[in-house]
Amino acid sequence: MSFSADWLRLREPADHSARNSDVLAAVAAHFAGRDLVRVTDLACGAGSTIRAVRPVLPSARSWRLVDNDPKLLAVAKALEPDVVTDTAEVDLDHDLASAYGDVCDLVSTSAFLDLVGEAWLARFVATLKARSLPVYAALSYDGRASMSPEDMFDEVIVAGVNRHQRRDKGLGPALGPTAAEATIRAFEAAGFRVVSGQSDWVLSASDIAMQTEILKGWAFAAHELGDVPGLEIDRWLTRRLSKLSAGASMMVGHVDVFAVPG
Numbered sequence: 350m351s352f353s354a355d356w357l358r359l360r361e362p363a364d365h366s367a368r369n370s371d372v373l374a375a376v377a378a379h380f381a382g383r384d385l386v387r388v389t390d391l392a393c394g395a396g397s398t399i400r401a402v403r404p405v406l407p408s409a410r411s412w413r414l415v416d417n418d419p420k421l422l423a424v425a426k427a428l429e430p431d432v433v434t435d436t437a438e439v440d441l442d443h444d445l446a447s448a449y450g451d452v453c454d455l456v457s458t459s460a461f462l463d464l465v466g467e468a469w470l471a472r473f474v475a476t477l478k479a480r481s482l483p484v485y486a487a488l489s490y491d492g493r494a495s496m497s498p499e500d501m502f503d504e505v506i507v508a509g510v511n512r513h514q515r516r517d518k519g520l521g522p523a524l525g526p527t528a529a530e531a532t533i534r535a536f537e538a539a540g541f542r543v544v545s546g547q548s549d550w551v552l553s554a555s556d557i558a559m560q561t562e563i564l565k566g567w568a569f570a571a572h573e574l575g576d577v578p579g580l581e582i583d584r585w586l587t588r589r590l591s592k593l594s595a596g597a598s599m600m601v602g603h604v605d606v607f608a609v610p611g
């Protein structure tokens with residue numbers, strides 16, 4: 350599954366507003382007093398996590414970025430030349446062990462754990478535990494999505510999107526809407542101390558471009574399922590898009606987690 354740099358750029362302001370400040374504060378508190386924190390960011394995309402973490406943790410001055418998309422790695426490196434010390438093109442499904450690099454104090458990831466499967470999550474937790482590494486995992490989808498004003502077909506679409514999210518994205522049948530809960534459960538079961546909090550997208554009239562992309566993406570996903578009437582999906586999309594200029598809003602639920610080995 351590939352993600353365009355344009356989409357990641359569009360969503361970054363909403364992601365940054367959504368990130369849970371208590372969870373970020375817990376990350377900063379954990380490393381208080383450290384001069385240098387070396388971070389490995391998995392599935393880094395265009396490096397959004399660097400820009401979210403550095404204001405609260407200025408000592409995060411050394412970043413190893415890992416992704417399977419070389420174009421995104423190049424964008425991230427170009428955007429953050431001063432702090433990106435290393436980039437690695439890695440398919441995390443095949444080579445998780447080598448992804449962390451030789452020196453690492455913190456592992457981060459964002460908008461990724463809903464793409465992975467249960468077995469991958471278990472491997473992730475096990476490798477972090479073996480290395481005694483803390484992880485900051487932000488923006489995992491938690492299955493909640495709502496729109497205002499409501500439309501009679503919203504529920505069908507959201508239910509369809511949640512089913513579509515469970516499809517395999519290359520790392521096993523995806524956790525999708527169960528990702529947030531599964532992540533907390535897996536880390537707690539492995540003895541990690543977990544701080545978590547909601548990090549919902551709350552999109553309003555000023556986010557028309559992003560809302561448009563999400564609605565079109567949801568309609569596309571509903572079509573792909575094949576069991577939702579196509580004409581109804583198209584009519585729903587037309588109705589929803591027409592409401593945007595009149596101030597329609599949208600909420601998409603996520604959860605952030607900071608997990609520290611016990």
Ligand SMILES: C[S@@+](CC[C@H](N)C(=O)[O-])C[C@H]1O[C@@H](n2cnc3c(N)ncnc32)[C@H](O)[C@@H]1O
Nearest residue numbers: 352392393394397416417418440441442459460
């Ligand atoms: C939704 S984007 C999130 C990017 C970034 N973390 C952010 O918050 O903007 C998901 C990222 O996962 C990466 N990805 C997906 N499958 C992967 C895999 N098997 N191995 C490595 N990276 C992968 C994509 O290339 C993309 O950069």
